[in-house]
Amino acid sequence: MSDGQWSPSTGQIVVSGLTKQYKNVRAVDNLSFTVESGRVTGFLGPNGAGKTTTLRMLLNLVTPSGGTATIGGQRYADLTDPLRHVGAVLEASSAHKGRTGINHLRVICAAAGLPKSRADEALALVGLTPAAKRKFKGYSLGMKQRLGIAAAMLGNPRVLILDEPANGLDPEGIRWMRGFLKGLAHEGRTVLVSSHLLSEMQLLADDVVIIAAGKLIRQGPVEQVLGSMAQGGRVRVRTPQAEELTVALREQSATVETDEHGVLLISGLEAPAIGRAALAAKVELHELTPERPDLERVFLELTAGKAGIR
Ligand SMILES: Nc1ncnc2c1ncn2[C@@H]1O[C@H](COP(=O)(O)OP(=O)(O)OP(=O)(O)O)[C@@H](O)[C@H]1O
Numbered sequence: 001m002s003d004g005q006w007s008p009s010t011g012q013i014v015v016s017g018l019t020k021q022y023k024n025v026r027a028v029d030n031l032s033f034t035v036e037s038g039r040v041t042g043f044l045g046p047n048g049a050g051k052t053t054t055l056r057m058l059l060n061l062v063t064p065s066g067g068t069a070t071i072g073g074q075r076y077a078d079l080t081d082p083l084r085h086v087g088a089v090l091e092a093s094s095a096h097k098g099r100t101g102i103n104h105l106r107v108i109c110a111a112a113g114l115p116k117s118r119a120d121e122a123l124a125l126v127g128l129t130p131a132a133k134r135k136f137k138g139y140s141l142g143m144k145q146r147l148g149i150a151a152a153m154l155g156n157p158r159v160l161i162l163d164e165p166a167n168g169l170d171p172e173g174i175r176w177m178r179g180f181l182k183g184l185a186h187e188g189r190t191v192l193v194s195s196h197l198l199s200e201m202q203l204l205a206d207d208v209v210i211i212a213a214g215k216l217i218r219q220g221p222v223e224q225v226l227g228s229m230a231q232g233g234r235v236r237v238r239t240p241q242a243e244e245l246t247v248a249l250r251e252q253s254a255t256v257e258t259d260e261h262g263v264l265l266i267s268g269l270e271a272p273a274i275g276r277a278a279l280a281a282k283v284e285l286h287e288l289t290p291e292r293p294d295l296e297r298v299f300l301e302l303t304a305g306k307a308g309i310r
Pocket residue numbers: 022023025026027045046047048049050051052053054196310
């Protein structure tokens with residue numbers, strides 16, 4: 001797939017002051033963020049946040065009311081040969097029901113002036129070669145998703161934009177998608193993926209852009225966004241001397257709860273301080289683990305009050 005036609009350095013996406021006003025709804029509201037090449041960026045937001053509208057504006061399918069969106073410094077509309085620059089999967093692939101997978105791709109190649117061989121290469125890339133000659137109507141949802149991605153890859157684009165690609169996939173399909181998209185980013189491509197599957201994004205994304213009600217809530221590397229919420233996280237402690245430790249910790253104003261397995265969940269003290277308190281009280285510890293807030297929790301906290309379905 002590396003035919004040298006694209007340069008990773010020109011795959012940056014820049015969204016600047018982007019706005020879309022429908023009659024009564026400001027679907028996207030002065031939104032600005034950047035998406036770097038060589039990384040998977042998760043585009044997250046609750047229902048109605050404006051993700052699809054933003055992606056459609058990026059791809060020139062919806063006209064912005066204000067602001068700009070560029071890919072490699074150019075608006076999509078100004079790209080001379082867009083399929084060779086940007087591949088997009090906006091919804092599960094649709095194709096003529098009686099057409100085979102390979103023919104579906106060949107038709108697109110012919111229309112886009114791409115060599116027919118690209119259809120075979122793209123099909124192989126998504127692992128669909130064994131189903132090449134099967135009719136589309138017999139494809140599972142996972143196979144349709146793969147075919148959609150194969151279509152997006154026909155022009156060997158340096159930028160991939162996918163709207164909810166994991167929708168309806170089984171765990172094996174999701175695992176495949178994750179590996180595939182990470183591989184594309186590893187090659188230096190820009191991969192922008194919208195999703196409401198936050199736990200999946202935690203495994204997939206390098207960076208996240210979180211929006212709610214059309215506005216930017218937070219942007220940054222996943223670890224940084226998670227880390228910014230780590231303050232106030234809890235510490236899990238397992239000990240055969242729970243009562244003694246609870247007394248010792250409460251003396252230091254910590255809050256101690258016990259879960260259904262007898263594990264202590266401590267807030268208000270960091271792990272080292274808990275360890276010191278346990279040592280001083282001669283309490284044996286079997287586990288001392290700071291709980292990292294997961295993306296799901298961070299997301300709910302960040303979008304709280306703005307997450308109403310619009
Ligand atoms: N063509 C349209 N006309 C009027 N309103 C629209 C149109 N398209 C989207 N909207 C509204 O704009 C808002 C943002 O919608 P959008 O589909 O971009 O959100 P989303 O984040 O992709 O949501 P979801 O996760 O539910 O797909 C919603 O309130 C939606 O109802």
